[in-house]
Amino acid sequence: MVGTSETAPIRRVAVLGVGLMGGSLALAARRRARVHDVRGYDIDPRATEQAVTAGVITRACGTPEEAAAGADLAVVCAPVRSVPALVKAALAADPPPRLVTDIGSTKAGIISALTLEDRRCFIGGHPICGAETSGVRFAREDLFHGATYFLCPTDEVPPELYEVLHAFVAQIGAKPVAVDIEAHDRIMALVSHVPHVLANVLMSTVGGFEASGRRALYSVGPSFKDLTRVAGANPPMWRDIFFENREALVASLRGLAGELTSFCELLESDDESTVLERIEQTAGFRQELLQYEDITPETLYRVTVRIPDKPGVLSQVMTGLGNANINIEDLTLHHFNRDVGGDLILYVSGEETAVTVGMLAEELGYAAFYSGGAGG
Amino acid sequence: MVGTSETAPIRRVAVLGVGLMGGSLALAARRRARVHDVRGYDIDPRATEQAVTAGVITRACGTPEEAAAGADLAVVCAPVRSVPALVKAALAADPPPRLVTDIGSTKAGIISALTLEDRRCFIGGHPICGAETSGVRFAREDLFHGATYFLCPTDEVPPELYEVLHAFVAQIGAKPVAVDIEAHDRIMALVSHVPHVLANVLMSTVGGFEASGRRALYSVGPSFKDLTRVAGANPPMWRDIFFENREALVASLRGLAGELTSFCELLESDDESTVLERIEQTAGFRQELLQYEDITPETLYRVTVRIPDKPGVLSQVMTGLGNANINIEDLTLHHFNRDVGGDLILYVSGEETAVTVGMLAEELGYAAFYSGGAGG
Numbered sequence: 001m002v003g004t005s006e007t008a009p010i011r012r013v014a015v016l017g018v019g020l021m022g023g024s025l026a027l028a029a030r031r032r033a034r035v036h037d038v039r040g041y042d043i044d045p046r047a048t049e050q051a052v053t054a055g056v057i058t059r060a061c062g063t064p065e066e067a068a069a070g071a072d073l074a075v076v077c078a079p080v081r082s083v084p085a086l087v088k089a090a091l092a093a094d095p096p097p098r099l100v101t102d103i104g105s106t107k108a109g110i111i112s113a114l115t116l117e118d119r120r121c122f123i124g125g126h127p128i129c130g131a132e133t134s135g136v137r138f139a140r141e142d143l144f145h146g147a148t149y150f151l152c153p154t155d156e157v158p159p160e161l162y163e164v165l166h167a168f169v170a171q172i173g174a175k176p177v178a179v180d181i182e183a184h185d186r187i188m189a190l191v192s193h194v195p196h197v198l199a200n201v202l203m204s205t206v207g208g209f210e211a212s213g214r215r216a217l218y219s220v221g222p223s224f225k226d227l228t229r230v231a232g233a234n235p236p237m238w239r240d241i242f243f244e245n246r247e248a249l250v251a252s253l254r255g256l257a258g259e260l261t262s263f264c265e266l267l268e269s270d271d272e273s274t275v276l277e278r279i280e281q282t283a284g285f286r287q288e289l290l291q292y293e294d295i296t297p298e299t300l301y302r303v304t305v306r307i308p309d310k311p312g313v314l315s316q317v318m319t320g321l322g323n324a325n326i327n328i329e330d331l332t333l334h335h336f337n338r339d340v341g342g343d344l345i346l347y348v349s350g351e352e353t354a355v356t357v358g359m360l361a362e363e364l365g366y367a368a369f370y371s372g373g374a375g376g
Numbered sequence: 377m378v379g380t381s382e383t384a385p386i387r388r389v390a391v392l393g394v395g396l397m398g399g400s401l402a403l404a405a406r407r408r409a410r411v412h413d414v415r416g417y418d419i420d421p422r423a424t425e426q427a428v429t430a431g432v433i434t435r436a437c438g439t440p441e442e443a444a445a446g447a448d449l450a451v452v453c454a455p456v457r458s459v460p461a462l463v464k465a466a467l468a469a470d471p472p473p474r475l476v477t478d479i480g481s482t483k484a485g486i487i488s489a490l491t492l493e494d495r496r497c498f499i500g501g502h503p504i505c506g507a508e509t510s511g512v513r514f515a516r517e518d519l520f521h522g523a524t525y526f527l528c529p530t531d532e533v534p535p536e537l538y539e540v541l542h543a544f545v546a547q548i549g550a551k552p553v554a555v556d557i558e559a560h561d562r563i564m565a566l567v568s569h570v571p572h573v574l575a576n577v578l579m580s581t582v583g584g585f586e587a588s589g590r591r592a593l594y595s596v597g598p599s600f601k602d603l604t605r606v607a608g609a610n611p612p613m614w615r616d617i618f619f620e621n622r623e624a625l626v627a628s629l630r631g632l633a634g635e636l637t638s639f640c641e642l643l644e645s646d647d648e649s650t651v652l653e654r655i656e657q658t659a660g661f662r663q664e665l666l667q668y669e670d671i672t673p674e675t676l677y678r679v680t681v682r683i684p685d686k687p688g689v690l691s692q693v694m695t696g697l698g699n700a701n702i703n704i705e706d707l708t709l710h711h712f713n714r715d716v717g718g719d720l721i722l723y724v725s726g727e728e729t730a731v732t733v734g735m736l737a738e739e740l741g742y743a744a745f746y747s748g749g750a751g752g
Contacts, residue, residue, distance in 0.1 A: 020745050138743075138744060138745035140743040140745075145716060146712060146716030147716075148595060179587075179590050182588075184588075186587050187585070187592045190582050190585055191592055191595050191596045191600045195599040198603060199599070199603065200654065200658040201636060201639060203661050204654065206567055206661070207661025207664070209562075209566055212560075214553065214555050214559060216563045217668070218524075219526075219567050220567045223568060223575070223605075223606045224567045225706075226602050226603070226606065227575065227602070228665075229708060230599045231662050232661070233659075235656045239652045243643065243646075246644070250643055252581075253636050254637070255581065257637050259577045260636075263577060264626045267622045267625065268626060275618060276615045278580065279608060279614055281583075282576040282579045282607050282608040285582070285583030285584075286604065286608045292593070294713045294715075309670075311703045312698040314694050314698065315691070315698025315699070316698065318694035319694065322687060322688040322690065322691025322695075326687060327687045328690050329711060330709050330711060331708070332602075333704070333708070335671065335705065335706060336669060338670040339522060340521060340523075367514075367519060368514060369516075
C-alpha cells in the first residue's frame with residue numbers, strides 16, 4: 001500500500017491552519033515522511049512565524065493560495081466550518097495542488113460544499129487522536145503514531161490519488177482506514193458527538209433540579225462526574241460540530257431517546273430478566289472494548305483510594321504502585337472538596353493486584369477498597 | 377444537634393450486613409461515636425468472624441434478631457432488596473431495638489414494605505460515599521468522613537429518635553442532611569441511576585453499530601470512555617437498584633429522552649444561538665459544581681500527556697508533577713492499546729500550570745498538549 005513506483009512521491013506539503021494538529025502533521029511530514037518542503041498558512045501570522053522558528057514548517061505563507069500553489073498535498077487543519085473555504089482557496093492556487101485533504105471531524109457537510117470538479121482532487125480525512133485547541137507550541141511529530149486515520153474518498157477521486165494519501169498517512173505513523181462518508185459521520189456521531197450531547201443534557205438536567213430544598217448538583221458521585229467531564233466544553237466549537245454533523249447526530253440521538261423509552265417500558269412491565277440481560281450484554285461490549293485495547297477484562301478490578309487534596313499525594317500513591325511494578329489499566333478521580341479530598345479510582349488486572357494496591361494505599365495511610373468485574 | 381441531655385446516648389449498635397460499608401460503620405461507631413458494644417450479623421458467618429478478629433465488631437451473632445435485640449440502633453447494611461426483610465427481622469427482636477436505619481441507595485420501596493407500626497422506629501438513611509462490593513477486610517473508620525448522609529424520616533418517627541440518629545451520623549464524621557423520601561429517590565435517580573442507564577444504553581448502541589464494515593466500538597475516544605466507564609457494572613446489583621427506584625428513574629429517563637428530542641428539534645430548526653446558549657448554560661453548571669468542590673473553574677486547563685503502556689510511567693509523570701508541587705484537580709486515562717499506550721488527561725488550575733505540566737511531560741519524553749476552559 002505504501003507509495004509505489006507508479007505513484008509520484010510527495011515532495012511538497014502545504015498545511016493550512018498551523019495549530020497543534022497542523023503543526024504536528026507538518027512535523028510528521030518532515031521527519032517521518034521525509035518531505036523537505038512544508039509550507040504553512042494560518043489566519044494568525046504569529047502561528048506560522050512561530051512554526052518556522054521552531055522548525056515545524058519550512059516556509060510561512062501569507063495566504064492559503066500561496067501555501068498550496070504547486071504542492072503535492074495540501075492539508076486543511078482548521079475548525080470544521082472553515083474547511084470548505086480553505087479547500088476552495090487551495091484548489092484556486094496557481095498551479096493547484098495535486099491533492100487536498102482535511103482533518104475535520106465530520107465529512108458530509110464539507111463534501112456537499114464542494115463542486116464535482118473540486119471533489120476530483122479532494123479526499124476527506126480524520127485522524128482519531130484528539131481535538132485539542134492548544135497551539136503549534138505543543139506540536140509533536142508522533143501525535144499520529146498508531147492512531148486510526150479515516151479516509152473518505154468519493155467516487156470522483158482517481159485511485160492513484162487515494163494511494164498517495166494512504167501512503168502518506170502510513171508514513172506519518174497512523175493507520176489509514178477507508179470508510180464511506182455516511183458511515184464515518186454516523187460512527188463519529190455515535191462515539192463522539194452523542195456523548196457530548198448526553199453529557200450536556202445530563203448536566204443541565206441535574207444542574208436545574210432541586211427537590212425538598214436540596215440541589216441535585218450537590219449530591220453527585222463518581223459516575224455522574226465521569227459522564228459529565230466533557231459537559232459544557234468549548235461551546236462555539238461544539239455548536240459547529242453538532243450542526244456540521246446534524247443529520248447523523250439527530251438520527252443517533254433519536255435512536256438513543258427511543259432506547260431510553262424502551263428501557264422505561266421494561267421497568268414498567270416488571271421485566272427483570274430482560275433488564276438483567278441488557279446490562280449483561282452491555283458488560284459484554286465493554287469487555288470487548290477492553291480486549292480491543294489489550295486489557296484482559298475478566299480480571300479487571302476497581303480499587304478506590306481515598307486521598308487528601310494536597311500536592312504530592314497522587315505522585316506518592318503512583319510512585320508506590322510504580323515501585324511495586326503495578327500497571328494501571330484505567331483511572332479516574334472523584335474530587336469532593338479541599339477538606340475531604342477525593343477518591344482515586346484505579347482499574348487493575350487481577351484480584352491479587354487489587355489487594356496489593358489496597359495494602360500499599362493503606363500503608364500510606366489512605367483508605368482503600370475494591371470491587372471486581374469489568375468496572376465495578 | 378449532637379446528643380443532648382434529653383436524648384439517651386447510644387450504648388449498643390447492631391450492624392446487619394458486615395461488608396465494607398457495614399464494617400466501616402461498625403468501626404466508626406466504636407472509634408468515633410465511642411460505642412462499646414457493636415454486634416454484627418451477616419448472611420456469611422465468615423464475614424462476622426473476620427470482623428470480630430479484626431476488631432471491627434465486638435460480637436458475632438447468628439441471626440439478625442440476636443444482633444438487634446436490645447440495641448439502641450440497628451443499621452441494615454445490605455443490598456437494597458434485602459433491606460425490608462432485615463428491618464423486619466430487627467424489629468421482631470426481643471427486646472426490639474430503639475431505632476432501626478439502613479444505608480440503601482433508594483428509599484420509597486423500603487418504606488412501602490413496612491407497616492405504619494414499623495415506621496415509628498425506622499428512619500431511612502443513605503451515606504453518599506461509594507457502594508463498593510469488597511468485603512469487611514477494607515473497612516475503615518473514616519469511610520464516612522465528610523460524606524453527605526441523607527436521612528429520610530417519615531411523619532411517624534418521633535423527633536427524639538431522629539435526633540439520636542442525627543447525632544450518631546455526625547459523630548461518625550458524616551454530614552446529616554434531612555430530605556424527604558420522594559426528593560431523595562428523585563435526586564438519586566438523576567445523579568446516579570440515570571448515569572448508569574445512559575452508560576449502558578450508549579455502550580449497547582455503539583457496541584451493536586457497524587457501518588461500511590467498520591465497528592463503531594473500535595473508533596471510540598476519551599469522551600466515550602468517560603461516559604461508559606460504569607457500563608455493564610454489576611448486573612444483578614444494578615437491576616435491583618433500577619427496579620427499587622423504578623418510579624423516580626422512569627420519570628427522570630422520560631424527562632431526559634424529552635430533552636434529547638428537544639435538542640434534535642433545535643438542530644433541525646437551525647437554531648444555532650439556542651444551541652450555543654444551552655452549551656454555555658451547561659458550562660455554567662459544571663463551573664458551579666467545580667466551585668462546590670473548591671476548584672476554581674475559570675482557570676481550569678486540560679493537559680493531555682501521551683504515555684506508553686508500561687508499569688512505572690504513570691508514577692514517573694506523577695512524581696515529576698508532585699516534585700513541582702502541582703495539584704491535579706481531576707484526571708482520567710484514555711488507553712489505546714499496549715503498543716501505543718494512552719492519553720493521561722490532567723486538569724490543572726491556570727494556564728501557567730498547564731504549560732509547566734506540558735514542559736515536565738516533554739522533559740520525560742512524552743507528547744503533551746493542553747486546552748483551556750472548563751473541561752476542554
